[in-house]
Amino acid sequence: MLSTDQDVAVKRDLLRRMMLIREFETVVSKNFAKGEIPGFTHMSLGQEGVAAGVCAALEPRDMLTSTHRGHGHCIGKGSDPARVMAEIYGRVDGVCGGRAGSMHIYDFENGVLGMNGIIGSGGGLACGAALAARHRRSDAVVVVFMGDGATDHGATHEAMNLAAVWKLPVVFVIENNGYSEGTPLASHTTIERLADRAAAYGMPGERVDGQDVVAVLNAASRAVGRARAGEGPSVLEAITTRYHGHFEGDAKKYTLPESWPATGRDPIDLLRRALLEEDGVAEPDLDDDNARICQQIQDALDFARNSPWPAAECLLDHLFATPEE
Amino acid sequence: MAHVAKQEQMDMRDGISRALIEAMESDPAVIVLGEDVAGGAGTEEYDVVGSWGGVFGVTAGLAERFGRDRVLDTPLAESAFMGAAVGAAIGGMRPVAELMFVDFFGVCLDPIMNQASKVRYMSGGQVKVPMVIRTAFGAGLCASSQHSGSYYSIFAHLPGVKVVVPSNPADAQGLMISSIRDDDLVIFFEHKALYYQKGPAAEPGHVVPLGKCAVAREGADVTLVGVGRTVLTGLEAAGSLADQGVECEVVDLRTIVPLDLDGVLASVRKTGRLLVVDEDNSRCSVATDLVAQVCERAFAELKAAPAMVLPPNVPVPFGPGLEAAYMPTAATVTDRVLNMLA
Numbered sequence: 001m002l003s004t005d006q007d008v009a010v011k012r013d014l015l016r017r018m019m020l021i022r023e024f025e026t027v028v029s030k031n032f033a034k035g036e037i038p039g040f041t042h043m044s045l046g047q048e049g050v051a052a053g054v055c056a057a058l059e060p061r062d063m064l065t066s067t068h069r070g071h072g073h074c075i076g077k078g079s080d081p082a083r084v085m086a087e088i089y090g091r092v093d094g095v096c097g098g099r100a101g102s103m104h105i106y107d108f109e110n111g112v113l114g115m116n117g118i119i120g121s122g123g124g125l126a127c128g129a130a131l132a133a134r135h136r137r138s139d140a141v142v143v144v145f146m147g148d149g150a151t152d153h154g155a156t157h158e159a160m161n162l163a164a165v166w167k168l169p170v171v172f173v174i175e176n177n178g179y180s181e182g183t184p185l186a187s188h189t190t191i192e193r194l195a196d197r198a199a200a201y202g203m204p205g206e207r208v209d210g211q212d213v214v215a216v217l218n219a220a221s222r223a224v225g226r227a228r229a230g231e232g233p234s235v236l237e238a239i240t241t242r243y244h245g246h247f248e249g250d251a252k253k254y255t256l257p258e259s260w261p262a263t264g265r266d267p268i269d270l271l272r273r274a275l276l277e278e279d280g281v282a283e284p285d286l287d288d289d290n291a292r293i294c295q296q297i298q299d300a301l302d303f304a305r306n307s308p309w310p311a312a313e314c315l316l317d318h319l320f321a322t323p324e325e
Numbered sequence: 326m327a328h329v330a331k332q333e334q335m336d337m338r339d340g341i342s343r344a345l346i347e348a349m350e351s352d353p354a355v356i357v358l359g360e361d362v363a364g365g366a367g368t369e370e371y372d373v374v375g376s377w378g379g380v381f382g383v384t385a386g387l388a389e390r391f392g393r394d395r396v397l398d399t400p401l402a403e404s405a406f407m408g409a410a411v412g413a414a415i416g417g418m419r420p421v422a423e424l425m426f427v428d429f430f431g432v433c434l435d436p437i438m439n440q441a442s443k444v445r446y447m448s449g450g451q452v453k454v455p456m457v458i459r460t461a462f463g464a465g466l467c468a469s470s471q472h473s474g475s476y477y478s479i480f481a482h483l484p485g486v487k488v489v490v491p492s493n494p495a496d497a498q499g500l501m502i503s504s505i506r507d508d509d510l511v512i513f514f515e516h517k518a519l520y521y522q523k524g525p526a527a528e529p530g531h532v533v534p535l536g537k538c539a540v541a542r543e544g545a546d547v548t549l550v551g552v553g554r555t556v557l558t559g560l561e562a563a564g565s566l567a568d569q570g571v572e573c574e575v576v577d578l579r580t581i582v583p584l585d586l587d588g589v590l591a592s593v594r595k596t597g598r599l600l601v602v603d604e605d606n607s608r609c610s611v612a613t614d615l616v617a618q619v620c621e622r623a624f625a626e627l628k629a630a631p632a633m634v635l636p637p638n639v640p641v642p643f644g645p646g647l648e649a650a651y652m653p654t655a656a657t658v659t660d661r662v663l664n665m666l667a
Contacts, residue, residue, distance in 0.1 A: 096449040099447055104447050106447065106449075114448070117439070123405070127408065128418075129415065131413050132412070132416025132418045135418060155404045159404075159405045159408065161402065162405040162409060317449075320485065321450075
């Protein structure tokens with residue numbers, strides 16, 4: 001167990017990560033509704049505990065693959081919110097030069113091997129990245145974020161099997177928010193514990209309360225530790241909930257049952273209350289953290305809004321690394 | 326009388342194998358993965374009894390030579406290992422993944438189409454994806470409709486994918502070296518019926534650049550463009566047409582992407598006549614694209630309407646009779662050329 005001082009410091013770091021994601025996506029959602037952002041976008045509001053807890057278990061050299069709902073993964077891992085915001089705005093200062101948009105943030109320097117518009121694609125990519133890491137004698141670990149819906153996808157199962165048979169340093173993190181897009185869990189799978197999928201591939205599968213970010217951190221640290229020690233892949237299922245619809249604009253008339261473990265439990269409120277009531281942290285200190293984060297996101301928004309659109313001249317750039325002759 | 330040394334012969338499997346060995350010896354980042362690429366060799370715990378090297382034996386011996394860390398048997402799960410090849414390429418390796426038959430792309434198109442071919446473009450050039458997919462294609466082995474397709478037109482349709490189709494062993498060696506050294510996704514098509522055909526061996530270090538067609542036979546009357554096995558069809562037709570006083574120039578496309586359109590146009594401008602012979606599915610294909618591009622660029626210089634000798638628009642059938650009826654033949658090419666000149 002962590003000592004008390006370290007414990008509080010870790011919790012405050014987790015709270016800051018979650019608040020950063022919350023504020024970032026709240027601003028994206030608000031300005032998407034105003035028509036400022038092209039295309040479409042998917043919020044993870046309510047799921048911040050999973051992104052923050054897992055990313056806090058990672059080292060800078062570690063990597064992750066993400067999903068269509070992955071802003072929190074990128075920012076949680078340490079991507080610059082200003083450059084991610086500019087990318088979502090389609091601007092030239094975006095982390096991909098404004099060529100990728102909300103669903104396809106790539107930030108390789110930060111180990112973000114890509115959000116992905118294709119469900120199930122992350123697992124195979126992660127296996128390869130892990131294989132390459134092993135070849136260069138790195139002990140880096142690769143996390144595969146996926147939703148509950150992706151656990152039905154054949155590509156996910158193939159990747160889990162490959163990771164297991166090659167004993168790769170991969171952690172499959174299932175963010176189970178009870179809905180595959182708009183289809184409830186019971187309509188897309190018959191098993192109740194998605195972590196049980198791990199048994200089919202001979203790897204550990206653990207379920208954790210995704211609204212308890214400290215529990216997520218501890219469980220993720222166990223899985224990451226196994227991977228780093230060469231003990232192979234794991235599955236970590238986090239039960240969570242998303243506040244918004246599948247995409248921004250989805251009126252979300254569907255709800256989770258009261259019995260769903262994450263219902264009515266906000267990961268930020270829970271940790272904030274624990275810090276105030278159990279750890280004796282002064283409220284103004286947390287409010288200061290929050291004010292700094294709000295200012296950081298306001299600055300990110302200003303940066304994105306003021307960045308130019310990419311010039312039409314770059315349309316043909318970066319198709320090939322070795323140019324066509 | 327001077328002694329003339331008989332030139333060493335090799336088949337296409339030898340050419341590809343030699344290129345793989347050369348690439349793996351010179352660059353530790355090159356790895357080979359796929360189904361049964363080391364299969365038959367047991368496991369590291371068991372005695373190595375001789376790897377298959379895939380169903381056509383192209384990678385035989387590599388596992389013994391380079392070890393299991395660099396020659397990786399995969400589960401029968403193309404989606405996973407093709408995705409892993411993409412991830413490994415992004416991570417700094419140079420994977421050569423074997424897709425046993427190109428017809429199997431249906432179960433692993435996503436890593437190719439939505440990941441490998443787009444990640445560099447979408448990410449604003451943050452990474453490169455230096456990987457090769459080796460795959461067997463083509464009719465002629467009575468392998469029926471799910472093991473006989475060509476499909477390179479489908480991949481040529483995708484921006485960000487390079488497509489290579491050698492017609493002879495030496496080119497296969499030189500093009501494979503270029504493909505492995507290339508910093509992009511290259512799909513390398515190996516015609517099953519050419520694996521065992523002998524040709525002159527290439528020197529070690531032989532390189533054929535991507536994006537350069539070759540004139541396989543010179544002639545002034547008609548340009549015959551082929552790719553892979555249909556280069557041989559064109560050469561056979563050119564031989565019989567020469568007996569009738571018609572000189573055909575046979576152009577071997579060699580790479581479909583990058584396309585050496587200037588090379589094709591140079592020949593067409595010389596002859597004024599174009600016939601494309603191809604065995605891929607006939608609609609929306611490399612052949613139709615080539616004819617369209619030549620018409621767009623050199624219509625005024627054509628002396629006759631361009632012609633295409635292609636299979637009928639059906640899947641490759643099974644038995645020898647139907648398969649022979651399906652394949653473009655030298656006799657058909659000869660007839661069409663004579664019609665063009667009439």
